[in-house]
Amino acid sequence: MLAASWRSPRLDAAPPEIPLAAVACEGVGCDYPAPGGVLAALTDINLRASGFEFVSIVGPSGCGKSTLLRILAGLQEPTVGRVETTGVRNNGKALGGLVFQEHGTFPWMNVRDNLAFGLEMRRVPVAERHAQARAFAERLGLAGFLNHYPHQLSVGMRQRVQLGRAFLSDAPVLLMDEPFGSLDAQTRWAMQEELLRIWGGNRKLVLFVTHDLDEAVLLSDRVLVMSGRPGTIVEEFVVPIERPRELQRNYREIREVSIQLWQQLRRDVRLGLGMQP
């Protein structure tokens, strides 16, 4: 499974110079030192994604989803296995496609500098990066807030700044670690729509870790289901819903798929909570 299995009408709008994005793991495992031995966080992870795919990873709490993302981002080394990425790093330098749950914006930078952070790290001249930040802020509806600091913004706005920073970084691969996990339900819906909209006009390969099954289905081409610790990928669902998708229009279909996901996950989630399987 190399290219995305569907075509969106906006595919042609993607800038042509974006290099091929690809992420591949083979037999990746990760152990943490623990009192009296090691704690296996991940075991035998195999995954492939490439092109403009949107792939979500779901699993019970503590199954190592975030660890997997950190390994893919190069922030952490796997204990065993092989990781190959194109579009995550360039000459060993990370490209800035990581989006965090919260507190990912720098409190000491205003919105403009937060948005342009990746460009600044790549030594893009000030005028140029400010222009790009302004243009993207307009797309995000943040044009009036360029001089605000994160603490002056709502949580949803802060997350939009984080999304903007990742999209502006020009990294062909985005790795998102529960970016909407701490938002309230309404804000989360609005942010999901927003992400689909931005992604539609600026296509990238996205790996998206989430707890929210509906969210995974709404956003993704494929959803990978992980088992409880030690985490491994136990199932892959191809989401059969046409794009462009909308929460209100596709709600029934989304729910159908997410119920299937739940059936797959239920046992491990209950076990993780100390309940009868």
Place this chain on the structure above:
Amino acid sequence: MSTSVQQEREQRGRWLALGTGVGVLCVWEAMSRLALVAPAILPPPTAIARALYLALMEGDLLTHLGITLGRLATGVALGGTAGLLTGLAMGWSRRVRGFADPFVSVVHPVPKLALLPLLMVFFGLGEAPKVLVIAATSFFPMVLNAMAGVRQISPVHFDVARSHGASRRQMLRRVVIPGSLPTVLTGVRLATNVALVTTVAVEMIAAQRGLGSQLWLSWQIMRVDLLFATVALIALLGVLANRGMRRLARRAAPWLSERELTI
């Protein structure tokens, strides 16, 4: 409770403080004037104010003030800068922390004033040993706060910067320094305050000029009004320095709310 009610309460507290202060001064003045206490031991506030005015305008208290300020500024600049650099390095690098921590732990508890005689043996009677002792006192609050400042930066911020391929230099400029700034500013304030204490102490012990030496001289000639006047001047100096630093902090870290600005 709304902010305006809170502000009103705080404002009322301030008026009460002002009233109390003025009240104490009035009682003091009356007691002294009516000779309920010996005016030679507790001169009335008006006499102290007069002594201060005369010492500043006709005497050379202003020169002494300048000398004290000079020593304070040089000492804080030297010790504070050294402390800042050491503290940032200790906060950022485990290896540097492992190396420097034993030295800091051993030297920190030593009263820096105890080093003065030793430094005078090494550097003679000039300015060098005095300024070095002041620098040594301001070094430690700076080291500890700068180190704590870097260590309390959220790991997420380091991860974000690393995930954007930040170089070490960019990391320092855009994450380590601004992220530790609030705590560093607290360090600046603490360093300046202990340095002021040490400056006066050093001057009382080993200087011919400066506010501390004037304090000692006033005691020796039993000019209690001048004693009070000099103490008042030192207090004023401290208050102004803290005001100035708070302003500086607000300008240096505009992203901090009033509550986070602990300086």
